[in-house]
Amino acid sequence: NMQKLYLDCDGVILDTINTSYKMMEEENIKTDEDRKIFYSNLDWKELITKSGEIDNAIEKIKALAKVYDVEVLTHIISEEEINAKREYFNKMLPDINIIYVPKNIRKADYVNPENSILVDDFLPNLEYWEEKGGIPIKFSSSGKSCKYCKIEDLLELLDKSFV
Numbered sequence: 637n638m639q640k641l642y643l644d645c646d647g648v649i650l651d652t653i654n655t656s657y658k659m660m661e662e663e664n665i666k667t668d669e670d671r672k673i674f675y676s677n678l679d680w681k682e683l684i685t686k687s688g689e690i691d692n693a694i695e696k697i698k699a700l701a702k703v704y705d706v707e708v709l710t711h712i713i714s715e716e717e718i719n720a721k722r723e724y725f726n727k728m729l730p731d732i733n734i735i736y737v738p739k740n741i742r743k744a745d746y747v748n749p750e751n752s753i754l755v756d757d758f759l760p761n762l763e764y765w766e767e768k769g770g771i772p773i774k775f776s777s778s779g780k781s782c783k784y785c786k787i788e789d790l791l792e793l794l795d796k797s798f799v
Contacts, residue, residue: 638705640752641793642735642743643697645710645721647757648690648775648790655687675713680720694728696790701732703794708734709743709754744768755787 647653656678665674700706708725712718718736725734737746742764743754749770756762762772762784777788787793 638703641700641704641706642709642747642749642752642754643706643790644754644756644758644761644775645708645734648755649693649697649708650684650724651687651690652683653757656683659683678717680714680717681723684720684724689728691789693790697729697732700790700793704753706732707747708732709747710734710736711739711743712736713739744770753793755790755793 643649645652656675660671660674663674665671697706708729710721712721721734721736725732735747737743743749743756743761744765744767749765749768751769751771753771753773754762754765755773755775756765757775759774759782762774766772766784772784773793774782774784774786775788775790776782776786
């Protein structure tokens, strides 16, 4: 029985976070209200194409899938985002299940986190994951210290023996 491994999408697999922040900077978007409008009008297919994968993530996930039961666990804000991500992952990772979590629901309430690993770049997701009995792993290349086990390369999951 393989260990369950959930991977966040935005900021772990796809560089959509940095890319959308850059786009907002270019459009001089600063207020929360303007950000909401920006995201509701966002062309997700274009964003995914522009962003691309982080550090060859797709090939790394294929390697991880030989060792773990891998699923992608991604927060979504619109139907359009689901469709764009579905199209992308059907092409790039057809054998991996993608779970689309509405933004207002916490990941650890949407799937059973118990004894499962979550790799995420967003700390609140990890904190609640741990609270619910899951194994949190922070994905970050910032070099900042973190109370959780931290990786900056998905392949690190092959070296470490996570319980």
